[in-house]
Amino acid sequence: MSRAVFLFNHDAAHQVAHLAPVAGAMARLHPEVETVVAYASDAIRARVEELLRPGDAERIVWQELSLPPVARAVSSLLDKIAPVTRLARLRVHQPLFAASDAVISTERTCLRVKKRLHPRTAPLFIRVPHGTGDRSVTFHPDHRKFDLSLVAGPKMKEQLVANGVDAAKIQVTGYSKFEGVDIDARPDFFGNGRPTFVYNPHFDPHLSSWYDAGPDLLRWFASDQGQAYNLVFAPHVMLFRKSMHISPEYKVGRMRPEIPEEDLAASNVLVDVDGPRLFDMSYMLGADGYIGDASSQLYEFLVRPRPVFLLDPNGALGSQGEETLPFLRTGERVESISALAAALADWEESGRKYRPEQEQLIAHTFALSDTPASERAANAIAEAIARRRG
Numbered sequence: 001m002s003r004a005v006f007l008f009n010h011d012a013a014h015q016v017a018h019l020a021p022v023a024g025a026m027a028r029l030h031p032e033v034e035t036v037v038a039y040a041s042d043a044i045r046a047r048v049e050e051l052l053r054p055g056d057a058e059r060i061v062w063q064e065l066s067l068p069p070v071a072r073a074v075s076s077l078l079d080k081i082a083p084v085t086r087l088a089r090l091r092v093h094q095p096l097f098a099a100s101d102a103v104i105s106t107e108r109t110c111l112r113v114k115k116r117l118h119p120r121t122a123p124l125f126i127r128v129p130h131g132t133g134d135r136s137v138t139f140h141p142d143h144r145k146f147d148l149s150l151v152a153g154p155k156m157k158e159q160l161v162a163n164g165v166d167a168a169k170i171q172v173t174g175y176s177k178f179e180g181v182d183i184d185a186r187p188d189f190f191g192n193g194r195p196t197f198v199y200n201p202h203f204d205p206h207l208s209s210w211y212d213a214g215p216d217l218l219r220w221f222a223s224d225q226g227q228a229y230n231l232v233f234a235p236h237v238m239l240f241r242k243s244m245h246i247s248p249e250y251k252v253g254r255m256r257p258e259i260p261e262e263d264l265a266a267s268n269v270l271v272d273v274d275g276p277r278l279f280d281m282s283y284m285l286g287a288d289g290y291i292g293d294a295s296s297q298l299y300e301f302l303v304r305p306r307p308v309f310l311l312d313p314n315g316a317l318g319s320q321g322e323e324t325l326p327f328l329r330t331g332e333r334v335e336s337i338s339a340l341a342a343a344l345a346d347w348e349e350s351g352r353k354y355r356p357e358q359e360q361l362i363a364h365t366f367a368l369s370d371t372p373a374s375e376r377a378a379n380a381i382a383e384a385i386a387r388r389r390g
Helices: 016-029 042-050 069-078 084-092 094-098 108-116 141-145 154-162 210-222 261-265 282-286 297-301 326-330 337-344 347-365 373-389
Strands: 002-008 033-039 061-064 102-105 124-127 148-151 170-172 196-200 230-233 244-247 252-255 269-271 289-292 308-311 332-334
Touching (some): 002 373, 016 033, 016 102, 016 373, 033 373, 042 061, 069 084, 084 094, 084 108, 094 108, 102 373, 108 124, 108 141, 148 154, 148 373, 154 170, 154 347, 196 210, 196 282, 196 297, 210 230, 210 269, 210 337, 282 297, 289 297, 297 326, 308 326, 308 337, 308 347, 332 337, 337 347
Parallel strands (some): 002 033, 002 102, 033 061, 102 124, 124 148, 196 289, 230 269, 289 308, 308 332
Antiparallel strands (some): 244 252
């Protein structure tokens, strides 16, 4: 029997929803392939199981990516500098991957394993991207090394091809994270009738607005002037996993500012830096408007078009332009808190102004179909394995 290993080699759960439905569909639709879920921790396994359909978990072979005690202790000490634990798991469990027909992952660190295996006997390495963003790291040269990439829509396929990925190694299968999510839901986290904005800064120390403007933004919402609105502070989950962030992409390192104390007490500010709602789109669906910078969650927010404000205090986004960062066309870009405050006063009109661009970009980003994205991806994986086995 052939084997497909779905790799969940991350300690945070933000990537799980992009891959778990595909693993479930693989186990359900293709019994000729042994479906293995290789997971980093009990918490990750629990999140995977939450996203599976009834009966799918029993069809899956579960493999924890455990480390020997000494290796685990040493790796955890070094994780503040580099993802040492993730790399150690790949090394220790290399025999599992080597004995498989396909390794499916949301991130490129798995290519370390491919590099160590002989090309004639190595499994297929298949990528399911975690998000549909436009940052240059999304199109890292290493992505050319994947045997197959399963992407959400035409936009990402075109961007990958433009960055040197063979078009024959890319298939558009849709965005499986949307499965099981009620896109029309409008959760209310405040109950006071005021417009709610979600602030979703990235962790990259060059592109993120948090380092130069984030704390002041939270202070403004907690102030008397900001009481006209609600704010959900829902950053990329990795922002508060480290006190210092280094961007290999831009060769920048910065200490992360802390959250102002006054915001933790403000009744119109909800702060969540590591909860499950960061991953299930609750905050994106419940907001009237979006404030952010480089996170691909902007595209998830825009699945239902609404006002967008891009906070760019150091000009890092604007300097790259709309051709490089198409999401710059989805809303007003501001460089200061005062400019943002002025823009928010007319937030509904801003939403109407940018809605045509938002709708056009979203249609190009997500390929919708009557067949669920997870099933399209599972079928593509099964077909690739069948071709490989001849």
